[in-house]
Amino acid sequence: MTNDWAKARLHVVTGKGGTGKTTVASALALALAARPGRVLLSEVEGRQGISQTFDVPPLGTEETRILRLATGGEVIGLSVDAKAALLEYLQLFYKLGRAGKLLEKFGAIDFATTIAPGVRDVLLIGKIYEANRRRRDGRHKGEGPLAYDALVLDAPPTGRIGRFLSVNSEVADLARMGPIHSQAGAITQLLESERTVVHFVTLLEEMPVQETLESIAELRAKGLRPGAIVVNMVRAPLLDDAALEQARAGRLHKPSLRTQLSEAGVTVTAELVDGLIAEARDHALRVDLEREQLALLEGTGLPIVTLPALSQGVDSGSVHELAGMLVDQGMAS
Structure with missing residues (x-):
């Protein structure tokens, strides 16, 4: 496969519900870790799909190692929670400390993360943005190796992915200046850069394919970079x-x-x-x-990757098998 995302660090994986999006995101994280590398695999919908895929305890808001490969690569898991991200954000920018906990006690945090969905998405992606720029010494500036060689985001489905990734326009009317506005702009710059690519998972069925085509057109219009189309659960005639x-x-x-x-x-x-x-x-x-x-x-001009239907279902062993197929087809070369 030839692709134009050789410089990408953030791989966003989307797809219509039921297409195996989480499975593909997990396999991609494994494939990238096999280089070897240290890969952050994150989810933002609170479904604990990653922990179920790898048969590990439910992920929390702290980055937790899921597995280490024989090659030395690692996959680190994270379930991003908007409430925890907002508390962390308030401490980082406003030094609220215990005051932030009081806001949570009185329901202000829940209010802020539900009444303004655009801000909520900024907080969710902001956590990924922070991990992308963090260095191994915990700092975000200066010299030194980055904490992660690649990041994989198990993102919302195709029906919501365009709005989810358009954080800057979502918060423009809510925060015209200040830290939230600045962070939204920085996140948008990352998402629109060559460091980010969006992959689409689909089945060879009319509804998933139609949603995939619409999402590709939408993201292209927004200046975002589509990556590969992963056709999942393929059965040979x-x-x-x-x-x-x-x-x-x-x-x-x-x-x-x-x-x-x-x-x-x-x-x-x-x-x-x-x-x-x-x-x-x-x-x-x-x-x-x-x-x-x-x-x-194929008419989209994007690389097509195919993964077979697994007769025994998906478990941690089969995810390794799928990861090898992604490597063989050049998706993690």
Whole structure:
């Protein structure tokens, strides 16, 4: 795969619900850590999808090592919480200390993080922004290696990703000056730079593909950089092209089907043969639909990465397997 995000450090992963977004984000973090490198894998929706994927205790608001690879790479997990981020922000910029805790006690923190969703998103992304610029000595300025070689964000779904990443416009009317305004501008600069890329996870189905196409167009219009399209849960056709053509037209050879079923020790009935022919036709139409959707995705000009459907489901072992596939297809080279 050829891509133009060689300088990217922040990999944002989005996708319609049910497409396996968290699984792909987790696999990408593993693939980047295998370089080797130290990778921060974050989520912002509070679903604890990362901990479930890796079968580790629920993540908190502190950065916690999920695993260390034999190559020396590490994946660090973080569940970003808007309330905790706001308290940290108030302490950092306004030195509120115990006063911040009093604000939380009286409900002011909950009010601030729910009544102004744009500010909430600034706080969520702000935590990622801070981790991106932090150095290993804990400082944000000066010389020295960065705390993380790469960051992967399990972001909100495609239906909300454009607004989520447009933090500067979201807070423009709420904070025209001051630290919040300054931080929003700095975050936007990071998101629009070559250091950030947005990957899309989809299935070869009409609704996820349509949302993917709309999100790609939206992000491009906003000056953000789409990365790869990860087509997840791909199943290879059960029939070759010649058999698919026959199945599509309902012209599969019944005597041959009967012979093959008999040789397999199956009791052959007319109903069974007719049922198999109907299922084969449905399968051929499904393959046609998937190929049409793939052609639409290819029309974006973005690199296409494919991951297979896992018959045994997703666990920490299969995520390693998927990570290897991402490496093989150049997504973490």
